[in-house]
Amino acid sequence: MNDNSRYLLCRLDELADPGSKGNMVTRGDAVQNIFVVRRNDRVYGYINSCPHTGGPLDWVPDQFLSLDKRHIQCATHAALFRLDDGVCVAGPCAGDRLTAIPLQVESGNVYLLAGRPGHEG
Numbered sequence: 001m002n003d004n005s006r007y008l009l010c011r012l013d014e015l016a017d018p019g020s021k022g023n024m025v026t027r028g029d030a031v032q033n034i035f036v037v038r039r040n041d042r043v044y045g046y047i048n049s050c051p052h053t054g055g056p057l058d059w060v061p062d063q064f065l066s067l068d069k070r071h072i073q074c075a076t077h078a079a080l081f082r083l084d085d086g087v088c089v090a091g092p093c094a095g096d097r098l099t100a101i102p103l104q105v106e107s108g109n110v111y112l113l114a115g116r117p118g119h120e121g
């Protein structure tokens, strides 16, 4: 279900555990490139933009995780980010963080909540 307060991104069982999935969403006139990552039954969402150069993190669609699947990994210069808060723990932008987006998981569905990225909506 999509309404003014939330936007259906995917079903939880579409995400591997751990796993990731990219998505383009339209909010107002803006199109946003976002992605979600899953670990156990927790899902985290971020804008698909590396704080190092602003480029996208994925090198193939829906692949945002490192080989060991413990971190989000930027495809360009291999920066590593924690799944749960998007903080860069290794690489050229260490200490910076991804821009979080507010999500809700309900009845097996993953929703993007209304509101500006990085703010509670």
Ligand code: FES
Residues within 6 Å of the ligand: 050, 051, 052, 053, 054, 055, 074, 075, 076, 077, 078, 079, 091, 092, 093
């Ligand atoms: S663009 Fe992501 S680490 Fe350089």
